[in-house]
Amino acid sequence: MARQPQRFYSTIAAWPLAIARALEQRGIDPAPLFSQAGIDRLQLQQNPDGRVAIDHMSQLWQLSEAATGDSSFGLSLADFAQPMHFRALGLVVMTCDSMLQAIEKLAEYHALVSDTVNVRLVHQPGRVGFVVDPLADVYTSPMASEAFFATMVRFSQQLSGADQLVAGAELVRPAPADPAPWQQVFGSPLRFAAPTNCLWFSRAGLAAARVMGNAELRQANENEVRRYLAGLQALGWQARVEQSILTLLVAGEPSLADIAARLGIGERSLRRYLAAENTSFRECLQRARQQLACRLLQQGVAVAEVAHRTGFSDSSNFSRAFQRWTGMKPGQYHDPDIMASPD
Template structure:
């Protein structure tokens, strides 16, 4: 699986910092005070496509958490975000023809908003999980930031999708004494102390049309998004392959040629460039399956047969044999061993 970006090297969109500052101002926090606290100058925020250091944005979130006298300042900031809070990414999502297309765009172009975490889309039976795994997960600034982003996503999606109904929200933080801010923000069952932050929705919503879908505008924005993505410091090819494999496995055995085409290269070029990085397609596929399998088994929510399907295996028995080769244990033995060690 791809490793998290080093926080020292990560960056975020200046437009996102602007959105935080504007939302904070609506809630009564002085803009100058926040800018001074995080070490940013107005000139660094004028270009919406510019980048600022992730560590500066974390200082901004820490100041918001300290100065905003509310039980959950992150939820309040998210509710106060304006409609253009994610710049080109936000408008791209709004112009997508379906909710599924918007989610795929969010995952592909997430780095345009920021590199403060990883956004993933996972299918589990009839559920769709939009998962966010942040950098520096244990800091108060991160909790404030993630809650604001989750609320901000819903603020963006709700006007576009009339039948939006969350199945539940999963939060990687202890349950607070006062649940009312969470109930008001999400209006659905809540799971605290979860492995990840996640919005869980019915999988059927993927095909739902968006009210502002605009194919012509979307194509223009897609080209702009690709250009902006190309200007960011590039991830390794191995990391990009792993990200694609993770998304494709639930649809069955990934197609190597189709994956290479998605990356804009031939299958032979893909093999050569992975070899230059000291890796191979088959190695990445095996490692992706192994790490996903261990994660699902450790979480304990899904039966092994369903995990086999999510990893692209046509038969559970093939998965069971592969897992024993990887770990020396059956899936059931691994799950039991993990449960004992956790206890």
């Protein structure tokens, strides 16, 4: 039985192009780094709607950090990324009625920027959190989320003219020796080694901060964003559900209620949306478990640990399920000398 193809995770061309400009400002030639990361800068300049595979992008972040010797390098990208660089999504943000609506649109259509994370908004009495949850099976550099957060801070200042919108941040990276660069961008409170990345905004500030406010232009550009994402198959409910499941599996098997709450919709609606795509929550759960299991096995993780991390009670149950999914035993899957077919 042939193995299922791995999903292609990617990010928009705006990020590597901004990295190139940031490196050049520091007197560093980006060409060798782009070549080493397998990214064609000229091709991206000619096709700004293009995408970059996340593996290549993560390598470019790592190379850039090594070249600059600066773990806060991602923050500097806010100087080189403008709303227009994010194509139709940037125009959507620019034509919202308020910054609160703008960050809601960024959360809704985040996959245009990168489909390697889940984004959700957390609403509290005095503040709103823009939360970026990394997918459990995809590595992304901490600098990627920090660059996006720093860019959001800059966008909010440019579009609204307000300086007091950001109310702190939580970052997954370990506490750096010198937190000053992050404090300068995000203010306080600032927390490192957090379970996820969250940029906090003042609720009152967001509601009061007016933007351009053109409903007709916003709708036209939202339609363009939807067309773009439909081409990436990034807006499907199946994809959203499976990404959410992958994120939560490490803490135990999530329920339909857990995923519905995470996506901000009712359970009945989620069932209906999945049915419209000819699937179900149970099927999404099984696909997500299979995807994570295959990736972990390829990484050489022990079968017992894979069983635990994919929500199985023991290795025997996991092995039977894995054979049902793939037609082979878990031990065969990561052995290149064994054919991927049943005995």
